[in-house]
Amino acid sequence: MSLLEIRGVMVRFGGVMAIGGVDLDVQAGEVTGLIGPNGAGKTTLFNVISGMQEPTAGSVHVSGVDVTNEAPHRRAKRGLARTFQRLELFSSLTVRDNVRVAAELAALTNIDETVDNLLQKVGVSDLAEQTAGDLPTGSARLVEIARALATGPHLLLLDEPASGLDEAESERLGVLLRQLTADGLGVLLVEHDMSLVMHVCDQIFVLDLGLIIANGTPTEIQHDPKVLQAYLGAPS
């Protein structure tokens, strides 16, 4: 049984087919990449998984439980956490309180300790007392990851976590992701930074125009002609 099982998910906005029947699996202890050109439907798929967007058809299972009709906060209780492509920090709270809210929602016992550990883990301890709205994008992305981790998730959805990060930060993020999966966490990663994706992912799914056009290991994906075509356009 996979940690996350998506079967036949379809999303239609009026006449536009945003996602046209997607099957996707994420295993515990692995980083699964989800790549594709802009507008392929990656964020929409994230919204379906996290419960912010009702699918027109299809189902979402987390750890074998059907969560298709559950509210976002119920899914969070089942161990699902996500970050956002456009930052969604609680901008008037401090960095520490951002992470703390999440830890409190997960009803953890030693909240202070958890928060400190997480801030350290993603490398933003020195920013703890800053107001989140004042952070530069790179640090803010890291805080969002810490905040998502504070809910103690089994499955983490990351929506372009490396955009806005410099090369060194991006590399550190890769290391962090490997650490997290070593502890048994499953990660679904949407990312445009191909060196990061190819470096950390165990499995990659390629989404184009709402359909999965390829999946496999990084090496397989790199040599898949359909993928090259989707990214570079049809050979004339």
Place this chain on the structure above:
Amino acid sequence: MQELLTFTIIGLSTGAIYAVVASGLVVTYTTSGIFNLAHGATGMLAAFTYWQLRFDWNLPAPIALFITLFVLCPIFGLVTERFVMRGLQGTSEVVKLSVTVALFAFMIGIANWIWPSDSSREAFLKFYEGNKVSIFGINISWHKLITFGCAILVAIVLRLLLFRTRMGVAMRAVVDDRALTELNGGRPDRVAIFAWALSAMLAGLAGILLAGEQQLNIEPLVFLVINAYAAAIIGRLKNLPMTFAGAAVLGLLDAYYLQFSDKSWFPQSIMGFGISGMRASIPTIVLFIALLALPQSRLRAGVVRIREQNKMPAWNTSLLGAVSLIAVVVAISGMLTRSNTLLLLNGFTFAIVALSLVPLTGYAGQMSLAPLTFAGLGAIAMSKLPGDGNLLTLIAAVVIVALVGALVALPAIRLSGIYLALSTAAFAVLVTKLIFNQKQTFMSGNISVPVLDIPFLEINTPRGRLILASIAFSVLGLGVVAIRRSRLGRRLIALKDSPAAAATLGMSLTRTKLAAFAISAGIAACAGALAGDKVSPQQYDFTQSLPIVLLTVVGGVGTVGGALFGGLMLGGNSVLATVVPTLKNVTKILPGTIGVTLGRNPSGAANQIADAYRSLTNRWSLLAFAAAGAIVIWILDAQYVISHWAFFIAGVFWILAVTPNLVGIMQATRTRRIIASIYLGIGVIVSISIDWDNAVDSTGKRLIALILLIALFGVGAQRVAENAPRIHRSSPDVIGLTKDFTDEELDHAERELGVVL
């Protein structure tokens, strides 16, 4: 059958007017994202203007119409957009709504000023008054026919405009994506001006048509807009045909109610409650139902981007503030006359009501237009519950109202933003009409709320009640600070800052909103329950809630200090009217005038002052200068060089006008620095050189002079000192950019990118 047909026609013609108003509402909402609560007031003002031209100055009707609808209304719309609404981009819905509330208050004030309701005036005649035509044996007045014609014309013109003209296409483009339109060479600002001008014309047309049907009175014309809200909500604020259909339904309901309520079988009361207020409540009930029928507001990421920010309140400053507030009130309450004591008491009552908005609106970002309604329920509960005002009665009253607050919020909680605000308004109107205006609730026009009975304390005097109110405010204020610092407070802020993130982290938005509503209702209930005097239903009328909401947002709805500021400002405004009767008209427009400037400073005035003080930390020379000035003023007083009042006025001027400006002045250019210093210097000299004790004969006038001094010289100096801030809007295609650049960041970026050498 004949009768039914007649009433159908009456209903449809009323509906036609609603449709015209509602379409104007939709036009501005869709192009600028601002729901204009003042839309009805615009129509009211236009109707009065038309009356002035047509019936008082006896201009021919076509000329009067042309001037009103095609000259004055567009100019009004243009000015509103350019100078009020444009500054609101990037502010929260709360601030946007408050500014339209301000505009609403401003226009009612203007109308009351120019056309006082007690003066008799020429009648407002219908078009072709007295002329009727007979269609299918039913007599229809020309006025009604013209009304129909107008509605149809408006429908056709809007349709053609939106789909067949460049401007219409641009308008629809702005609705879809403002930033993208701008990038493609569209001019959203021009489109917005056009939309506001058009909207003002539609409001004006409807106002004139309606004034012909009813009388020329401020209230019914203003509240015409509630019908329009209902129609616009039925059209989901974007669909014009649905809006027209909704308007027709509303008009018909009203007409049929009128027809059937005369029949003998029609019930006069339901379960002992008279339903005489029912007809006026129909639009509100329809609005409520239409709101509840709306789909659950969808969670969307990347929606909330707001400029206002509040720091977390610290315990030590909060405690210090609370203690000094009580101390000041105890000290000055001995010197006040009885009437001044009552006025200040009034201010504190408002402040407690304003405080109820802090956790709900300030922290959780949920707008309520009904804070006074809960205060009224608190007053009723306190007077009806047994115990004659002991502490247990108070607690019971507060708990009951808090539960009521949660209960009424329950159906509305799926909504957010403007829809939630409207449903609280609908609730307030319904409670006013169906509960407060019942004989059972307010026996002979008023009820007496028992004074809080605290053992060993006699608080039956106005002074006692004033001190009690200040203590109540301080205690509740500390409670609100405690909430902000607690787990719940963090959740409330999370709800405001990003509902999407909060939900995906495991927070039940419904439970958090319910908690916020319950707490808010409970605090407001205290204000009513502690009235300790006879109260009348008018005190808790829905329209009285609006200035409170407005001034709280002006003061800063995110902080306890802002609530105090807002409450006292409202209290002070009534002082102004009592003390200087000649200024009575000014006080009518004052709250509105202050409110429309909110776009400049969406975090509120109290916050601005606090920020100015915060910027003083670590600037030792400036701090020393500020302290030295205060000491000099004190010495002058102690040495009897200046009077006590001069001490007070100069002291307050120093604290509120001079000190907060010091940093700004030091950072300004040389010329600006000199001019600003001269401004403040004049203010200080005036405040210490006037013999306030003898030359001015009442406390009220002295306070007004103080406010004027601060406004003229303090705010003046600030405006001179501050360089116009450069605002750089973030481009939508820079991924991940979530705030505007500061100048330093821009310079840095330009250096890094090598754009400048």
